[in-house]
Each structure stands twice: as C-alpha cells, then as structure tokens.
Amino acid sequence: xxxxxxxxxxxxxxxxxxxxxxxxxxxxxxxxxxxxxxxxxxxxxxxxxxxxxxxxxxxxxxxxxxxxxxxxxxxxxxxxxxxxxxxxxxxxxxxxxxxxxxxxxxxxxxxx
Amino acid sequence: xxxxxxxxxxxxxxxxxxxxxxxxxxxxxxxxxxxxxxxxxxxxxxxxxxxxxxxxxxxxxxxxxxxxxxxxxxxxxxxxxxxxxxxxxxxxxxxxxxxxxxxxxxxxxxxxxx
Numbered sequence: 477x478x479x480x481x482x483x484x485x486x487x488x489x490x491x492x493x494x495x496x497x498x499x500x501x502x503x504x505x506x507x508x509x510x511x512x513x514x515x516x517x518x519x520x521x522x523x524x525x526x527x528x529x530x531x532x533x534x535x536x537x538x539x540x541x542x543x544x545x546x547x548x549x550x551x552x553x554x555x556x557x558x559x560x561x562x563x564x565x566x567x568x569x570x571x572x573x574x575x576x577x578x579x580x581x582x583x584x585x586x587x588x
Numbered sequence: 589x590x591x592x593x594x595x596x597x598x599x600x601x602x603x604x605x606x607x608x609x610x611x612x613x614x615x616x617x618x619x620x621x622x623x624x625x626x627x628x629x630x631x632x633x634x635x636x637x638x639x640x641x642x643x644x645x646x647x648x649x650x651x652x653x654x655x656x657x658x659x660x661x662x663x664x665x666x667x668x669x670x671x672x673x674x675x676x677x678x679x680x681x682x683x684x685x686x687x688x689x690x691x692x693x694x695x696x697x698x699x700x701x702x
Contacts, residue, residue, distance in 0.1 A: 521692035575633040
C-alpha cells in the first residue's frame, strides 16, 4: 500500500464549477500538508501549505486537513481553463522530516 | 529570476556515459532536495542536502548516484554509467531552512538515455 493515495483522474469539469480533489494517507506522523500544481513539462508550483488539521483559504483555493481521518482536500472555486493541470498532494513529518511524500497526481481538465 | 534554476533542461546521454545535473536554489535558501519523476509515476524523494552536508540520502540508489552541495556553486546530482532505466525528469527543490519549511521546485532536467 502506498503511503499517499490520490486518484489520477482525469477529472473533467465545466468552467465555473468547483473542483474537488483529495488524498488519503497512512502515516499518522505526517504534520505538514501541501498542494502543488504542475503544468506539462514544468516543475510543481506550490499552491497551499498547511500544518496539522484545519482549513486554509487563499483566493479561489481552500485546503482542508482532517488528521483523524488521514484525509486532505483541495477545492478550487470558479474554475478556469487555465486551472487545467495536474494537482499533486504532498506531505511530510515524523521519519519523513524534510522529504516530501507525494501522491500520484490528479489530472484536471476545465472545459470552456 | 529568483526561482530555483536547473540546467540543462534536457540532457541526452548514451548508455554508460555520465550525467551531471545542476541546481541553483532560490536566493537565501540553503537547503536543497532532489526528486525523480518516472513516466506515469509520482515524484520520489532522492536526497536532501544542506551546504557541504548530506542530511538524508535514503531515496538514492546505492550505486552510480551521488549528490553534493558545495559551499560555493550549485548542487550537483551525478549519475555514473547511465542505463535506460535512468530516463526520467529530475527535479530540484529548495527551502529557506530545513524540515518544516515549504519547498519550491525548479522546472527539472529531462534525462533521456539512448
């Protein structure tokens, strides 16, 4: 079993819809949770960075962490075609201090 | 450009040759991380370095791979005697300090082995 599970998609939504992404994990020592966006042939771009459980909002993006369920989510409101990319969840903590454990990434397509 | 700089962007090598990948961290960042992304797979941690020190190399293959981050100059990931299975995208990330600080990535080096 992988430490971090993420549905690879693709996830197709119409422009303006809410995109809902999630990851589950098995290591209860993880404390830091990140979401990255990766366009084709580019490096991952940090979108959200959260510590422990709770919600964090930044513009159209909301990240949620539920440590009791080992489940994290990213919501993108008012999605745009430019949001079409692969979204990667990543986490660290415990023995993984300093090294990120990534999900496989979810490909998102926002259609005009 | 204040971001993480990697070069070359593309590198082609024949089997048995050496590959050297370079990474200059963001200004003010003293911690560097290397990750590998194989086709259809996620990013996998390889090594974590601070200036002149290897902090964690638990993701590095035991043979042919080495990494350094000297006092002056970029971090180098070196692959000796490359094989076809080394073909991948290699990403470097940096952070201002270690452990819990967010990591920022470069655009990677795409290594192709003929």
